[in-house]
Amino acid sequence: MNDPFEKKVRAAAVAGWWVVLVAVGFLTLLWLIYLAVMSAHPAWLLTVWGPGVDWPFVQNMWFWVMVAFEFCVWLMILAVLWLTLWARQLRKLDRQETK
Numbered sequence: 853m854n855d856p857f858e859k860k861v862r863a864a865a866v867a868g869w870w871v872v873l874v875a876v877g878f879l880t881l882l883w884l885i886y887l888a889v890m891s892a893h894p895a896w897l898l899t900v901w902g903p904g905v906d907w908p909f910v911q912n913m914w915f916w917v918m919v920a921f922e923f924c925v926w927l928m929i930l931a932v933l934w935l936t937l938w939a940r941q942l943r944k945l946d947r948q949e950t951k
Contacts, residue, residue, distance in 0.1 A: 854949075858942035865939050868932030875925045879918070886914055 889897060890911060898905055 854942050854946050858939055858946055861935060861942060862939040865932055865935035868928065868935055872925065872928050872932055875921075875928065879922060879925060882918055882921070886918065889914075 890907075893907060897910065898907070901910060
């Protein structure tokens with residue numbers, strides 16, 4: 853009875869884990885770019901941000917944006933973990949009903 857619903861929950865969990873994997877890869881790429889930019893201090897980056905911006909401000913903003921993104925990734929991990937455990941529980945219930 854719960855088999856189609858369990859498949860949908862499991863598919864959502866699998867898709868969620870793929871999203872988490874891509875997000876972690878993107879966060880790693882951002883961190884590597886952050887390290888490269890903060891060691892090189894290119895002048896064009898300050899002109900992109902506008903007048904009156906200095907490197908401590910850019911470093912601080914970049915850090916807090918990465919922290920916010922990482923917080924969102926942790927929330928996604930919790931949601932996907934919950935979906936995974938829920939799909940497993942539905943599978944157990946479905947197996948018990950068929951016995």
